[in-house]
Amino acid sequence: MSELRITGISVDLVRWPLKMKRRHGVGDIEGSMPGVIVKISTNAGIVGWGEASPWSVFTGTAEANASAIHLYMRPLVVGADPLKVSTLMRQIEKTIVGHTEGKAAVEMALLDIVGKHLGLPVAQLLGGYYRSEVPLSVSIANPDFEEDCNLAKALVADGVNIFKVKTGFSTHKEDLRRLEWLRANLPATVDLRVDYNQGLDPWNAIRHLKDVEAFRPTFIEQPVKREQRAAMAAITKAIDTPIMADESVFTPAEAIDMVRGEIADLVSIKIMKSGGIARAREIAAIAEAAGITAYGGTMFEGGLAIAAGLHMVAATPNISLGAEFYTSTFVMEVEVLKTPIVIDNGSTRVPTGAGLGVEVDEDNIRRISTAHFE
Numbered sequence: 363m364s365e366l367r368i369t370g371i372s373v374d375l376v377r378w379p380l381k382m383k384r385r386h387g388v389g390d391i392e393g394s395m396p397g398v399i400v401k402i403s404t405n406a407g408i409v410g411w412g413e414a415s416p417w418s419v420f421t422g423t424a425e426a427n428a429s430a431i432h433l434y435m436r437p438l439v440v441g442a443d444p445l446k447v448s449t450l451m452r453q454i455e456k457t458i459v460g461h462t463e464g465k466a467a468v469e470m471a472l473l474d475i476v477g478k479h480l481g482l483p484v485a486q487l488l489g490g491y492y493r494s495e496v497p498l499s500v501s502i503a504n505p506d507f508e509e510d511c512n513l514a515k516a517l518v519a520d521g522v523n524i525f526k527v528k529t530g531f532s533t534h535k536e537d538l539r540r541l542e543w544l545r546a547n548l549p550a551t552v553d554l555r556v557d558y559n560q561g562l563d564p565w566n567a568i569r570h571l572k573d574v575e576a577f578r579p580t581f582i583e584q585p586v587k588r589e590q591r592a593a594m595a596a597i598t599k600a601i602d603t604p605i606m607a608d609e610s611v612f613t614p615a616e617a618i619d620m621v622r623g624e625i626a627d628l629v630s631i632k633i634m635k636s637g638g639i640a641r642a643r644e645i646a647a648i649a650e651a652a653g654i655t656a657y658g659g660t661m662f663e664g665g666l667a668i669a670a671g672l673h674m675v676a677a678t679p680n681i682s683l684g685a686e687f688y689t690s691t692f693v694m695e696v697e698v699l700k701t702p703i704v705i706d707n708g709s710t711r712v713p714t715g716a717g718l719g720v721e722v723d724e725d726n727i728r729r730i731s732t733a734h735f736e
């Protein structure tokens with residue numbers, strides 16, 4: 363029996379300053395983005411770190427998640443054995459609905475402790491490194507398209523080969539113009555993908571997507587609203603390019619619906635949607651059994667959430683379409699890791715140290731903290 367005990371959880375509501383504007387089908391980001399950082403302490407001196415990366419138009423708010431962790435999850439976890447991750451997560455699930463980002467933060471902090479205690483990286487706890495690096499997909503989402511074009515050109519020179527173009531936030535004509543420019547100015551070997559973030563209306567979605575197919579995207583993500591599942595199914599049937607579900611699949615139950623309803627060919631898996639790595643891997647398993655390949659999505663994530671995502675993708679074979687693990691490097695102005703995520707020749711490298719395999723810069727957390735609870 364382990365004598366290890368959790369002695370406390372501190373929660374910081376943070377505001378990440380951003381280097382660039384982002385525009386997506388459902389919402390714009392400018393200036394800064396709220397987030398939550400969690401620190402779980404133990405009687406052995408081992409500390410686990412976690413991060414919640416909510417987006418109010420997508421999953422929820424940082425304020426609600428910070429309160430959910432502080433008021434509802436902390437009392438269940440303090441005094442408990444941190445090695446009992448599934449037991450603790452089940453108790454949390456029974457105590458509070460929703461708040462998937464807060465649950466993901468607590469679960470990754472617990473896994474960080476377990477890994478550090480056993481001297482193993484989280485990827486090893488999940489079954490081992492099926493891959494040690496993950497191809498990077500960078501999103502073209504800046505309302506200043508010229509700025510994005512310059513970024514894309516510089517990244518191609520650095521070895522990045524996957525770009526996801528955010529569409530559906532202005533006009534169809536403008537989307538086609540942006541795609542045309544990218545195809546004409548980036549090497550022909552670049553893997554272009556398109557993400558509508560629910561930005562199309564079902565009545566003319568198929569016509570618009572047929573135009574977009576001319577630019578040979580590898581896939582088209584979430585063309586219509588998350589609950590418009592019949593439209594998703596009709597589009598998947600009508601369009602040759604594979605359709606990816608993102609907002610339509612948050613939970614394993616929704617993944618089963620995706621398979622039954624044939625609403626997509628591919629799925630985007632994010633620990634912030636599912637409520638942590640274990641549930642994200644349930645979705646990956648359902649997809650795998652149905653022959654659906656997966657992609658590693660993110661929200662606007664700092665280095666801790668990205669490290670957790672990297673360990674998950676490393677250990678989950680069918681999340682094989684790359685991942686967008688770039689926000690802590692390219693979008694956030696402040697880095698909370700002393701050991702930033704390594705991007706090398708178009709891939710993110712999976713950390714190899716114990717736990718999440720990253721070291722945290724607490725001074726930088728204090729710099730972006732707007733409220734601290736413990």
Ligand SMILES: [Mg+2]
Binds near residue numbers: 557559584608609659
């Ligand atoms: Mg998406």
